[in-house]
Amino acid sequence: MPKRIGILTSGGDCAGLNAVLRAVTLRAIQGYGWEVYGISHGTQGLLRRPIDYQKLDLKSFEGSILRLGGTILGTTNKGNPIAYPMEDGTLKDRSAEFAEGCQMLGLEAMIGVGGDGSLHILRKLMEKSKIPFVAIPKTIDNDLGITERSIGFTTAVDVATEALDRLQPTAASHDRVMILEVMGRDAGHIALAAGIAGGADIIIIPEIPYKLQNIAHKIDDLLKKQRNFALVVVAEAVKTENGSALQIFDLNGRARYGGIGHYLSDEITRLTGAETRFTVLGHLQRGGQPDASDRLLASAFGVRAVDLVAEGKFDRMVAWQNRTIIDVPILDAISLNSTVDPNDALVQTARGLGICLGDAPYA
Structure with missing residues (x-):
């Protein structure tokens, strides 16, 4: 040894x-x-x-x-x-x-x-x-x-959930739609888990294609039911409705995801007339205890x-x-990207709660 x-x-x-x-x-x-x-x-x-x-x-x-x-x-x-x-x-x-x-x-x-x-x-x-x-x-x-x-995953979900807990009262106080953009370079696990735990009305992840009209319909339906606010969670890797990737470039020309929260904010306001704000959680999800x-x-x-x-x-x-520690070949693990399965139990949970995932309004 x-x-x-x-x-x-x-x-x-x-x-x-x-x-x-x-x-x-x-x-x-x-x-x-x-x-x-x-x-x-x-x-x-x-x-x-x-x-x-x-x-x-x-x-x-x-x-x-x-x-x-x-x-x-x-x-x-x-x-x-x-x-x-x-x-x-x-x-x-x-x-x-x-x-x-x-x-x-x-x-x-x-x-x-x-x-x-x-x-x-x-x-x-x-x-x-x-x-x-x-x-x-x-x-x-x-x-x-x-x-x-x-x-690192569960702490990141906790941080995003707490952000929703803080955004909800101010959304209700100002009659606003609040959008929270969370990390998720290739997968929507954080957005999905935090959205359910934080009581989001709409969750948009890269694995499920969405239509802006479905999102607008969900928000309009909430407002008709005397609800004066809505919470939206979106993963940073989500593209525009037409499939364009939103990226930010630094001074060295390196690209990173960013901008989907801003994009959705403008589009929701255009389609519904609702006052909309967005928050990019960013690296706050990485830090803390x-x-x-x-x-x-x-x-x-x-x-x-x-x-x-x-x-x-x-x-x-x-x-x-399955609630235990195993060991696997490194190459097998890094060759397989684990994204959200559209039939995942949490996806079904979200649908069961009436959460809009963008592919249908679920009003």
Whole structure:
């Protein structure tokens, strides 16, 4: 068995990452007597010279770290070492430097926490480094294949639900339609779950095509029933009615989703005459204290990942299915994108509650 393992967090941050780091460290030290090295800022820490890392021990996790959002190691969602962007605009393969960093630390196994994109990169890097690798899934979008839940999702849903709880009274006070735009790069899991929990009247997700007229009909029907407000939740990846993607570009020309809340606000006002406001929740969904569910899942994933290393089971990802922890091939998990099934139980729940999903008014 290895005596020295590394751990890193990669991709976007989310609530529950520190709980994973704690679980891995406690299990590795108390269960097996290993050393644990935390790599700073994901893959970037192993590219730097001197290597950017910290040795994790039991004292590292005394106090409040379990309760903290983000990651004490830092993370990154750019600078792929296999195609690293250089100052002259070229791309360089720095995977050999990454492997050298692993060797300099004497790592005998690596545990990586990430989503589909970052785990795909990490898996290739670890193959090139010839160091055994185990993966832990985290993504607030909950769109990583095979696992029913990923770290960060339930806290993100809690934040979005609380936002709806806060928007409802002001919507009622001002006779308004309030639109909440939530994250969901490829999937509508956050919008669907938070919309049901937060009492939304309309939920628009990328998996179910919508018609603006159906949304307008639902709002008109609410107003006819002496309701003076409406709540709408929409996932950021939803396109316009004609199928156009709405994106925002930064100064470097990088695109990200954004603008669907604004678009729906204008269209609802045009079609119904209702006074409409939109709120983009954005990165608020990533931060803050992890809820109990994310802490529990992170702890269970961390312990099982260390046990997989001890058992010599590598190139595996821990996953949650049927109320238990399993492990699956990493490639199988990252190759399957888990979007909302239009026949999903929560979709049927929403329809049963009279929530408009855009494909019909459900007035």
